[in-house]
Amino acid sequence: MRSVDELVAWVDGCGGAAHSRSIAAAGFTMHVVRTAIALGVLERVRRSWLVGPGCDPARRTAATAGGRLTCLSAASALGLWTPHHDDVHVAVEPTASRVRAPGVRLHWGGGPAPTSPTQTAEPLVNVLFHVARCVPLADAAAVWESALRSGRTDRYVLERVQWGSGRARRLAEVASLLSDSGIETHFLHLMHGIGVTVAQQVWVDGHPLDGLIGDRLAIQLDGFAHHQASDRRRDLRADARLALRGFTVLRFDYHQVLFEPDYVTATVTDAVAQGLHRQPLASRRWAFSRR
Numbered sequence: 001m002r003s004v005d006e007l008v009a010w011v012d013g014c015g016g017a018a019h020s021r022s023i024a025a026a027g028f029t030m031h032v033v034r035t036a037i038a039l040g041v042l043e044r045v046r047r048s049w050l051v052g053p054g055c056d057p058a059r060r061t062a063a064t065a066g067g068r069l070t071c072l073s074a075a076s077a078l079g080l081w082t083p084h085h086d087d088v089h090v091a092v093e094p095t096a097s098r099v100r101a102p103g104v105r106l107h108w109g110g111g112p113a114p115t116s117p118t119q120t121a122e123p124l125v126n127v128l129f130h131v132a133r134c135v136p137l138a139d140a141a142a143v144w145e146s147a148l149r150s151g152r153t154d155r156y157v158l159e160r161v162q163w164g165s166g167r168a169r170r171l172a173e174v175a176s177l178l179s180d181s182g183i184e185t186h187f188l189h190l191m192h193g194i195g196v197t198v199a200q201q202v203w204v205d206g207h208p209l210d211g212l213i214g215d216r217l218a219i220q221l222d223g224f225a226h227h228q229a230s231d232r233r234r235d236l237r238a239d240a241r242l243a244l245r246g247f248t249v250l251r252f253d254y255h256q257v258l259f260e261p262d263y264v265t266a267t268v269t270d271a272v273a274q275g276l277h278r279q280p281l282a283s284r285r286w287a288f289s290r291r
Contacts (some may be wrong), residue, residue: 001029001031001032002026002027002028002029002032003032004032004035004036004039004041006028007023007028007032007033007036007042008036008041008042008052010023010026010028011023011042011050011051011052012052012054014120015055015056015059015120015121016051016052016054016055016056016059016060017049017050017051017052017055017059017060017062017063017120018049018050018051018118018120019048019049019117019118019119019120020033020048020049020050021048021118022118023050033050036050037050041053045060045063045064046063046064046065046066048066049063049064049066050063051063056077057088058073058076058077058088059077059120059121061088061090061103061104062088062090062120062121063120064101065090065092065101065104065106066092066096067090067091067092067093067096067106068090068091068092068115068119068120068121068122069088069089069090069091069120069121069122070089070090070091070107070111070121070122070126070127070130071089071091071105071107071127071130071131071134071135072085072089072131072134072135072143073085073087073088073089073090074089074121074122074127075127075128075131075143075146075147077121078124078127078147078150078152079150080143080146080147080150080152081142081143081145081146081182082143082146083135083139083142083143083182083258086103087103087104087105088103088104088105089105089107089130089134090104090105090106090107091106091107091108091111091115091122091126091130092106092107092108093108093117094108094109094110096108105134107130107134109130109133110126111123111125111126111127111129111130112125112126112129112161112162112163112164113125113126124147124152124153125153125158125161128143128144128147128153128158128168128171129163129164129165129168131143131144132144132163132165132167132168132171133165133167133168137167137170137171137189138185138186138189139182139186140167140171141171141174141175141185141189142182142183142185142186143182144158144171144172144175145175145182145185146182148175155172155175158172158175159172159173183221183222183223183254183257183258184200184210184211184221186257186258186261187210187211187219187221187252187257187264188200188211190257190261190264190265191211191213191265191268193265194265194268194269196213196268196269196272197213198211198212198213198219199211199212199213204218204242204245204247205238205241205242205245207238207241213268213271213272213277214272214277214278215277215278215279216246216247216248216276216277216278216279216280217247217248217250217268217271217272217276217277218242218247218248218249218250219249219250219251219252219268220235220238220239220249220250220251220252221251221252221253221254221257222235222251222252222253222254223254235251239251246279246280248271248276248277250267250268250271252264252267
């Protein structure tokens with residue numbers, strides 16, 4: 001007979017939460033389960049769900065709700081880029097109670113991939129499905145692109161999935177591998193909204209630009225990570241080199257792109273209105289005279 005210690009280790013290997021049917025299928029008896037609960041090494045949070053002391057809080061919440069971790073919560077657990085979110089996103093069966101618990105966002109719609117009531121988390125395809133339907137399009141695109149960049153999925157696979165959702169189908173069609181961060185995706189959506197075309201990952205002076213508008217308006221975007229002093233000096237040197245080569249550099253950080261979009265679009269609009277995206281007139285005349 002399998003021991004209590006083996007049961008605790010097995011539950012821990014399942015992410016810290018397990019359904020009683022899965023526990024029985026793994027060969028653990030009810031006596032071992034009851035002993036583990038009595039010893040306090042496992043806790044029954046719902047009739048059919050048990051969790052260990054090391055269970056991630058979000059997964060524990062999902063087990064308590066009788067569902068599977070999904071959407072932004074599951075994406076975050078997979079290490080994907082996600083926008084800030086406080087609620088735990090849980091996928092439940094269509095027949096589940098629709099009474100919402102504080103801090104829990106329930107998803108009743110089924111995704112394209114099959115699931116079992118004993119699973120503690122949704123498969124990635126379903127996670128992306130729920131993300132597409134749950135959050136603003138720019139946020140959803142950033143999460144999808146993070147999944148592509150991390151190698152957890154392939155855009156050709158996503159294009160073949162029978163999504164059953166117009167938003168998910170659209171994301172499968174347009175998801176790009178060009179953006180290095182979710183911030184870039186947001187910026188592209190902002191520019192599309194004001195009719196500005198941005199070339200991505202353009203190399204100038206041996207260094208990549210996050211975006212280039214026209215010939216001379218360089219865009220650099222700073223992500224979430226706090227820059228060390230050495231990183232800041234590197235960025236300043238790169239900006240100076242670009243300025244000496246006739247480029248105007250606009251640098252935005254993640255807070256501005258996500259939470260001050262009007263400032264970002266107004267700044268770019270003013271720069272374009274001033275012709276800063278064009279090659280200087282003197283340079284164009286010089287180039288013309290040489291021809």
